[in-house]
Amino acid sequence: MKIIAIVSGGLDSVTLAHVLAKQGHEINCLSFDYGQRHKKELDFARTAGYDIGGYWDLIDLTGLTKHIGGSSLTDDIQVPDGHYTEENMKITVVPNRNAIMLSIAYGVAVARKADAVAIAVHAGDHFIYPDCRPEFISNFDAMQKKAIEGFGEVKLLAPFINYTKADIVKAGASAGVLFSKTWSCYKGADVHCGTCGTCVERKEAFELAGVKDVTMYLK
Amino acid sequence: MKIIAIVSGGLDSVTLAHVLAKQGHEINCLSFDYGQRHKKELDFARTAGYDIGGYWDLIDLTGLTKHIGGSSLTDDIQVPDGHYTEENMKITVVPNRNAIMLSIAYGVAVARKADAVAIAVHAGDHFIYPDCRPEFISNFDAMQKKAIEGFGEVKLLAPFINYTKADIVKAGASAGVLFSKTWSCYKGADVHCGTCGTCVERKEAFELAGVKDVTMYLK
Numbered sequence: 001m002k003i004i005a006i007v008s009g010g011l012d013s014v015t016l017a018h019v020l021a022k023q024g025h026e027i028n029c030l031s032f033d034y035g036q037r038h039k040k041e042l043d044f045a046r047t048a049g050y051d052i053g054g055y056w057d058l059i060d061l062t063g064l065t066k067h068i069g070g071s072s073l074t075d076d077i078q079v080p081d082g083h084y085t086e087e088n089m090k091i092t093v094v095p096n097r098n099a100i101m102l103s104i105a106y107g108v109a110v111a112r113k114a115d116a117v118a119i120a121v122h123a124g125d126h127f128i129y130p131d132c133r134p135e136f137i138s139n140f141d142a143m144q145k146k147a148i149e150g151f152g153e154v155k156l157l158a159p160f161i162n163y164t165k166a167d168i169v170k171a172g173a174s175a176g177v178l179f180s181k182t183w184s185c186y187k188g189a190d191v192h193c194g195t196c197g198t199c200v201e202r203k204e205a206f207e208l209a210g211v212k213d214v215t216m217y218l219k
Numbered sequence: 220m221k222i223i224a225i226v227s228g229g230l231d232s233v234t235l236a237h238v239l240a241k242q243g244h245e246i247n248c249l250s251f252d253y254g255q256r257h258k259k260e261l262d263f264a265r266t267a268g269y270d271i272g273g274y275w276d277l278i279d280l281t282g283l284t285k286h287i288g289g290s291s292l293t294d295d296i297q298v299p300d301g302h303y304t305e306e307n308m309k310i311t312v313v314p315n316r317n318a319i320m321l322s323i324a325y326g327v328a329v330a331r332k333a334d335a336v337a338i339a340v341h342a343g344d345h346f347i348y349p350d351c352r353p354e355f356i357s358n359f360d361a362m363q364k365k366a367i368e369g370f371g372e373v374k375l376l377a378p379f380i381n382y383t384k385a386d387i388v389k390a391g392a393s394a395g396v397l398f399s400k401t402w403s404c405y406k407g408a409d410v411h412c413g414t415c416g417t418c419v420e421r422k423e424a425f426e427l428a429g430v431k432d433v434t435m436y437l438k
Contacts, residue, residue: 059282059283060282061280061282062282063278063279063280063281063282064278064323064326068323068326068327068329068330094326095325095326095327095329095330095367095370096322096323096325096326096329096363096366096367097326098366099322099325099326099362099363099366100319100322100323100326102322103315103318103319103321103322104283104287104315104319106314106315106318107283107287107313107314107315107316107318107319108287108314110287110314110315111287111314130365130366130367130368130369130370131365131366131367133365133368135365136362136365136366139358139361139362139364139365139366140362140366142358142361142362143318143355143358143359143361143362144315144318145358146349146350146352146354146355146358147315147317147318147349147350147355147358147359148314148315148349148350149349150349151314151349
């Protein structure tokens, strides 16, 4: 299949693209610049795109930023430290981000006659992010079937939907992913900070998976 | 209610915004620049935004254009003449446009704590555009309920869903819409061409509604 994979440059999405490529699919990586402060991850997304499918597209959504502000991922609000499942991490949500990215990815898929769109949502995010839950994915799929009826058939792939982040690390290790070529930290400095929500999660995932964590952390 | 209304500057969406405003709602008009050739309609959208709610936002999606090309609305393909329901008008579709615009409008609605998003899809477009049909709207609504669960409740309003374009003209006339402040033509010259699909539709709608058509047409 020809698959449009949404790749942020993070551990989950880069692993997703590698795993699908290893299964023999043609992968087109698609990334979004929505004015995130950790633009650094987009460099990792580009590397993944060229490593995996020889193809990478960046959609410029910075025109959206001032309209959907209020998130510490894009604004000047301080990124909170601590574990990801804490209430204060709700602030890191860009409203409706997955629906926006997926609907654009479907537009690209129809234009390029791709067979599927893939997204790396996983169980670890279900608690906080409604747009990472199975019910969102199944409803999005149903909506898209109606939206493009007669203009193509595009599957929605979310193979990690019931994976923990540790399961993703295991899947990535099996697929030969070089995790040093993935970026998680929300702070976007030279190395991972080791203390923000995603860094805490990342460390924990490697530990639980029993896979050596090659990431350089500040702390 | 506070409503984010998707307004292109065309007859349908400008009428929608006026009708909702007349019902006493607070209207924020939202338009999209997706590189359409008939940018002129955006001037009409801005006018409507300021006339109706004193508020207008333009979302720049031109970064998308090269990725979702293939439509005569954005590319250099010649805009076909003739009635809108003809097969060759399929070419005027930007893939997945309504899903993309609606998902962004929901992001804006959540950020601004609005109560609803409104779109002017109508029965005249059901035949060609799957993303104008009732099943698309109801599935989109269901998807969004899941997508933003816990982050707000936003209704999806599509009050013209079973209207013909003539019904919209009648509703607009009742709400006191100045139709000269709406733009339909896909060709984007100084005056409406009178021969492209939307011009043919526009003429017909006024005729069927029994409302005087004040539009200046080239032919």
